[in-house]
Amino acid sequence: MNEIICPNCKKAFKVDEAGFAEILKQVRDHQFQEELQERLNLAEKDKENAIKLAEANIKNSLQEDLAKKDKELTELKAKSESELAKKLAEKESEISEMKSKIQNAEIDKKLKVTEAIKEIEKERDNLANNLKNKETEKQLLEKSLIEKFSAELKTKDDEIALRKDMKLKLSTKMVGETLEQHCETEFNKLRATAFQKAYFEKDNDARSGSKGDYIYRETDESGNEIISIMFEMKNEGDETATKKKNMDFFKELDKDRTEKKCEYAVLVSLLEAEHEFYNQGIVDVSHKFSKMYVVRPQFFIPIITLLRNAAMNSMEYKAELNLMRNQNVDITNFEEKINTFKDGFARNYGLASRKFKTVIDEIDNTINHLQKTKDALLSSENNLRLANNKADDLSIKKLTHGNPTMKAKFEGLKDNSE
DSSP states (O other): OEEEEOTTTOOEEEEOHHHHHHHHHHHHHHHHHHHHHHHHHHHHHHHHHHHHHHHHHHHHHHHHHHHHHHHHHHHTTTSOHHHHHHHHHHHHHHHHHHHHHHHHHHHHHHHHHHHHHHHHHHHHHHHHHHHHHHHHHHHHHHHHHHHHHHHHHHHHHHHHHHHHHHHHHSOHHHHHHHHHHHHHHHHHHHHHHHOTTEEEEEOOOOTTSOOOSEEEEEEOTTSOEEEEEEEEEEOOOTTOSSOOOGGGGHHHHHHHHHHTTOSEEEEEEOSSTTOTTGGGSSEEOTTTSTTEEEEOGGGHHHHHHHHHHHHHHTHHHHHHHHHHHHHHHHHHHHHHHHHHHHHHHHHHHHHHHHHHHHHHHHHHHHHHHHHHHHHHHHHHHHHHHHHHHHHHHOOHHHHHTTOHHHHHHHHHHHHHHO
């Protein structure tokens, strides 16, 4: 509302914007008409003054000329009438020319005044059209803003009514399950087109004592992981006695992310609905826990898209890193195999060396034993030779020498044989 003071009674009264604009328009139109009339009056006065000035100048000039002519006529009375007639003719011609110039000047003046009036009228029309266009633009803008705010207000009212209806009908657990179903439905709408090779399923592995709600994983054609996200969905009804905060779930979510080997953690939350920090969109809370974000449900798909696009841009570097890591693993395995071969060869060489030494010792012992056997055999051969020599020297005569009984028996055996 604008406050206006009456110039007559000095009383203040208020008018709305439409009334103020109408008054302003009337004042401008009235002022414009006054200025236009004033300019026309000034132009008419200028015209009259110019004509009067021209007439005065001409009269003065004529009077001066007539005075000169009278003087000349007086002086030239003695001259011939033909010369006088000639001079009069010349002067009349000059007078006619002067009159013609005056008429032309008046015509030019009228034309200039007419053109000035046309320019002023044109300017007035332009101003009127501009003012009309401004009014139209203002009305259209007001209408557009009213429609926009009305639509937004209706959307907010519908959303508030929907939330209230949902919270009245559902318990806290069912509200949370509905949020999970909402996110899964939103993802499935785009799964066939944007996330064909992605894994998005509920986390049912509670062996570590806790589990998240959903896990998102995506790999390339070579099996290299592009991105992995651990999702947790949290909500609670207005009737819940103890209100939870988003930060109450950060530690457990980070633990689930680490245990399930996910790169990112995202909390999709409707908690702290009036908190300005969490209502700004995608909120980075990595200052508390690494690679963690908090989003409202409407930013569920955008956070996947943003993190996925960033990961796709770094895939080339990851591929190079994996290649270098695999090369390092191959080199490490090769070195380990060489070291294993060296250790096995050294162990086998040691065992073989000890076996060779034992065999050589056994051979040496065998050689010594054979040498002893050889010596024993050589000694036996010498004894046998001596025995043989002794056997060769043995005769009946030597045996019966000094034994008459055996000598008589051998002689008796000899006689019987003859």
